[in-house]
Amino acid sequence: MSAATAPVAIIMGSRSDWPVMKHAAEILEGLGVAYEAKVVSAHRTPERMYAFAKGAKAEGFKVIIAGAGGAAHLPGMTASLTELPVLGVPVESKALKGMDSLLSIVQMPAGIPVGTLAIGEAGAKNAGLMAAKILAISDAALAERLAAFTARQTESVAETVE
Numbered sequence: 001m002s003a004a005t006a007p008v009a010i011i012m013g014s015r016s017d018w019p020v021m022k023h024a025a026e027i028l029e030g031l032g033v034a035y036e037a038k039v040v041s042a043h044r045t046p047e048r049m050y051a052f053a054k055g056a057k058a059e060g061f062k063v064i065i066a067g068a069g070g071a072a073h074l075p076g077m078t079a080s081l082t083e084l085p086v087l088g089v090p091v092e093s094k095a096l097k098g099m100d101s102l103l104s105i106v107q108m109p110a111g112i113p114v115g116t117l118a119i120g121e122a123g124a125k126n127a128g129l130m131a132a133k134i135l136a137i138s139d140a141a142l143a144e145r146l147a148a149f150t151a152r153q154t155e156s157v158a159e160t161v162e
Helices: 015-030 046-055 074-081 099-106 121-136 140-155
Strands: 008-012 035-039 063-069 086-091
Touching (some): 008 015, 015 063, 046 074, 063 074, 063 099, 074 099, 086 099, 121 140
């Protein structure tokens, strides 16, 4: 999707993060929110990360969802370079099951906020929802779609155990 029409950027440190981050994209698609997804590694493509973060607002993005595993510096470094809200999704790592990613993203110094979500798929889905909720503050039609999503979710929960 074109950045000119996409209010949400989904960035990740590696293509291998897409199986997790696609869940944010699916939520956004279901709510009719355009996004652009790209690989932007804080460690392997630092100039790309810098250029993206410094130019994201001018490109028309309003919210950034950043997923990363391991050292997981992408969300925090991006947040340090932009005025836009950054939602961090810890991607599960093999060595420490995502705890390293979670702690790297959540433990930001004062003044560099990153909204940190749960590790893995649940975090990616919630990042998509959180981005939509941020955008819905100034988009009544999106707010209605979110209300309908919530109502469907509520209706899907059975009252009985059988």
